[in-house]
Amino acid sequence: MTTVYLVASGDLRLSANQMCWPAQEAMEQKVFDAVRREGVTIKRAHPYDPLAKHGFIDSQKYGMEVFSRIPTQAPVIVAEAVWQYTHHVLPGLMTHQGPILTTANWSGQWPGLVGMLNLNGSLTKAGQKFSTLWSEDFTDDFFVKGLRTWLSKGKVTHKLTHVHPYDSVDVPASSARTGQRVASELHKNKAIMGIFDEGCMGMYNAIIPDELLAATGVFKERLSQSALYAKMSTVSESEARGVYEWLLAKGMKFNIGSDEANDLTEAQVIQQCKMYIAAVRIADQFGCATVGIQYQQGLKDLVPASDLVEGLLNNVDRPPVYDESGSELFAGEAIPHFNEVDECAGLDGLVTYRLWKKLGFAPENTLHDVRWGRQYKGPSNSRMIDDFVWLYEISGAVPPAHLIDGYAGAVSERQASMYFPLGGGTIKGVSKPGWVVWSRVFVAGGRLNFDTGLAESVVLPREETEERWKLTTPQWPVMHAVLQGITRDQFMARHQANHIQVAYAPNKTGARRAMFAKAAAMKEMGMNVSFCGEI
Numbered sequence: 001m002t003t004v005y006l007v008a009s010g011d012l013r014l015s016a017n018q019m020c021w022p023a024q025e026a027m028e029q030k031v032f033d034a035v036r037r038e039g040v041t042i043k044r045a046h047p048y049d050p051l052a053k054h055g056f057i058d059s060q061k062y063g064m065e066v067f068s069r070i071p072t073q074a075p076v077i078v079a080e081a082v083w084q085y086t087h088h089v090l091p092g093l094m095t096h097q098g099p100i101l102t103t104a105n106w107s108g109q110w111p112g113l114v115g116m117l118n119l120n121g122s123l124t125k126a127g128q129k130f131s132t133l134w135s136e137d138f139t140d141d142f143f144v145k146g147l148r149t150w151l152s153k154g155k156v157t158h159k160l161t162h163v164h165p166y167d168s169v170d171v172p173a174s175s176a177r178t179g180q181r182v183a184s185e186l187h188k189n190k191a192i193m194g195i196f197d198e199g200c201m202g203m204y205n206a207i208i209p210d211e212l213l214a215a216t217g218v219f220k221e222r223l224s225q226s227a228l229y230a231k232m233s234t235v236s237e238s239e240a241r242g243v244y245e246w247l248l249a250k251g252m253k254f255n256i257g258s259d260e261a262n263d264l265t266e267a268q269v270i271q272q273c274k275m276y277i278a279a280v281r282i283a284d285q286f287g288c289a290t291v292g293i294q295y296q297q298g299l300k301d302l303v304p305a306s307d308l309v310e311g312l313l314n315n316v317d318r319p320p321v322y323d324e325s326g327s328e329l330f331a332g333e334a335i336p337h338f339n340e341v342d343e344c345a346g347l348d349g350l351v352t353y354r355l356w357k358k359l360g361f362a363p364e365n366t367l368h369d370v371r372w373g374r375q376y377k378g379p380s381n382s383r384m385i386d387d388f389v390w391l392y393e394i395s396g397a398v399p400p401a402h403l404i405d406g407y408a409g410a411v412s413e414r415q416a417s418m419y420f421p422l423g424g425g426t427i428k429g430v431s432k433p434g435w436v437v438w439s440r441v442f443v444a445g446g447r448l449n450f451d452t453g454l455a456e457s458v459v460l461p462r463e464e465t466e467e468r469w470k471l472t473t474p475q476w477p478v479m480h481a482v483l484q485g486i487t488r489d490q491f492m493a494r495h496q497a498n499h500i501q502v503a504y505a506p507n508k509t510g511a512r513r514a515m516f517a518k519a520a521a522m523k524e525m526g527m528n529v530s531f532c533g534e535i
Contacts, residue, residue, distance in 0.1 A: 004035055004075045004151070005045040007066060007092075009084035009119070010056025012201070012297065015418045020082040020110045021054040027081040027105040027112070030138040035077075038151055042077075045070050057088045060202075067092025075099040075154065081107065084115040086122045087202030093128060099154035100130040101147075107136070108372030108391065108472040111498075117370055118498035121205030125443040125496075131156040134492055142489065158493030162486050163451075166529035171516045179520030182355045186217040186525070193218050193346050194288030197225045201296050205442065205497055206342040212448050216525040218347055221286045225299050231278035232271070232303065240273035246319040251408030252400070254425060264414035268304040268423045273319075276309040280321040284329045290350040292341035295396075296419075304424025305415045307396030311427035311477075313337040314349075314366055315399035317406075339367055339397035339499075344441040348450075348501045351521055352439075356503060359514055364399040365503035368392030368479060370495065371472055373488065380458040380480075381433045388488050389458065391468050392479040392500060395426055402504065403429030403477065404459070413475040431479035433459045434504050435511035437518065438483070441527070442496040450522040451494065453532040454484040454511055455502070485533030494532065 008024055010017045028044070035042040046066045048055035057063045067089070070076065075098050078089060093100060100123070104116035113134065123130045131150050135143035150156045199207055210220060244266075248254075257263025283291050291313070293299075295306040312318045313335045321329050336353045338346035345367040356363035373390035395415065400407045412425030439452040458480050460468075468478065479502065483491060505511035515531070523529045 002041060004040055004042045004077055005070050006031065006042055006077045006079055007045045007089060008056050008079050009063070009086065009089045009115070010054065010058050011083060012058060012085050013419065014052065016083070017052070017054040017056045017058055019418050021056070023107070023110055024056070024081040028079050031077065031079050031103065034138045034144065034147055035151070038148055040151055060087050060091065063088040064091055067096065071098070072096060073098045075101070077101045077103060078119060080104045080115045080119070081110060081112040082115060083111040084119065085202035086119050086204055090122055090126070090202070090204055093123060094126050099150065100128070101150050102130060102132045104134050105136070106134055106372070108468070111369060111371060114369045114371060114498045117495060118203055118205060121442055121496040121498065122203070125205050129155070132493070158489065160490065160494055162490045162533050163494060164531045164535060166519060166523050166531070169531055169535055171520060172513070175513050175516035176520040178358060179355065179517035180524045182351065182358055183521040183524035186351070186354070191218050191289040191350060192221045192287050193343065193350070194221045194223050194283055194286055194291035195341050195343065196223045196228055196292060197294040197298065198222065198341060200294040200340040203340065203342065203498070206340065206344055208343045208347065208443065208448070212443065213343070213347065216347065216448070218350065221288060223282065223286065225294060228275065228278055228282060228293065229299065229302055231282055232274040235274040235277045237270065239277055240270045243273035243276060243319040244269055247407065253411040255411060255413050260423065262414070262417060264412060264423055264425045269308070269412070269425055271304045272308045272424050275303065275306060276312050276319070277321050279309055279313065280329050280335060281323065283335050284323065288335070290336040290338065290346050292338040292343065292346050294341045296340060300420060300422065302422070304422050305395070305420045307415065307424060307426045308412060310337045310339055310396035311398050311400060314364055314397055315401050316364060317401065334364060334399070336365070337397055339394055342367060342499055344497065345499050345501055348439055348441045352501065352503050352518065355518055355521055356514065359517065361505055361510065361514065362401060364401040365501060366394070366397045366399060366402065367499040367501050368394045368398070369498060370500050376460065376464065378461065378464070380460055385458065385482070387482045389460065390481045390483065391472060392481055392502065393472055393476045395476050398427055398477040400427060400429070402431050404432045415475060416473070426475050427477055428475055429477050430459070430465060431457050431477070433457055435508045436481065436502050436504055437511050437515045438481070439501045439518065440495065440497050440499070444496060448527045450519070450527040450529045451532050452515055452519055453486065454508070454515060454534055455481045456484065457481055483533055
């Protein structure tokens, strides 16, 4: 290679691009230095915009323009220190014929790792070949050796010895039967996935083609966020306030202020309660077994954030909602919700909910962003550990049942104005200790795939948790997770999404039983299934 071109996909929101640009600029300088140390010329394929005050590709239109100027056979590095909208660069990357390298800085400040993993999953779904690397300072051996290989050979590969195909594993017969029954019931009776506007934030990897989804027994009901907004207008103030008072009676706290631009206000919370009621009523109207609200575009300019709504929907114990005749809707049930209309998480969440109920386990489950992590040595869960502890974190969908002390351990804080101009509260808390089954449905090779494994949710000292919040997003709920039998780099090399699904089991034995049953269910539904890490 003689000349490498660097591109940077950014957010669609100007405020986010401006706020995050300094971190991107600092990261890019390190990438430039690393490439130049290898004796290779590197050029930025698009300039800094002094009017916009950032240098990101901030639209699909601009991305097409940028790639039209890059030689089709040239090597391209996509460098990400922020959350990015994959569709800004996907048209150019899907048709590009030269080597592609995605890379991100190992930092929790902005969701660069999340953005890169979303891009990776999207490229995998599209069938486009690419390589990927990550680094804290871009001088470590892992990155330097990987970059050198990519520059000389046009690709870099990672060992995936932690991945075990389903047919190579001795799956217990009882677990297999349980999973197969759930899959057969879904095939026979079918289910509806309610989607409030498809394709959130350019997440191409989060859209399951209808023909692949239908083969599992699940079918899409494409709903409009405008319908959700309209339905909110039919919810009375007293109904919404009833939800708010129910939450207060449960011990949930709300950090209420008076400044609409910067604080969480009671008016914002009441609007969120109206959205919650509206979502339940629409789910009932259309017979949805699971729903996903996009929110990030469209609704963000009309109403407060959907995050409080999403977490409540995912909790079995939630404020009651009634229809016009006074009958309670979905009584005693959660309505599995998938954040950011990630349909892969929606399918996973629905299967998990039904299977966990069949097993007699608490069925609440959620996705998280694969946000960041670092080695931790010290006390945890009344013992000493020395492990790489991931920080999983997502603004919406986390059920209070996952948090220490449930509702009483939850606090709602205002979403950052940078992303959420009209505010709205989250369900912030720390995930309780225990054994977890993690998983991900993804599209690769023209079919549905499923990865799963075991993790332990650990409790870290308060000061460590607070520091991790400060290094990421302090308004969001977190899970401190130790993956079993998988190193940091093994996970990054394999995982094909920005999201990861998690569900608790009573103990490690129960988690293994559930993991095997879930794998069997997905296998029965026609997926290519793999176990990752410890079996």
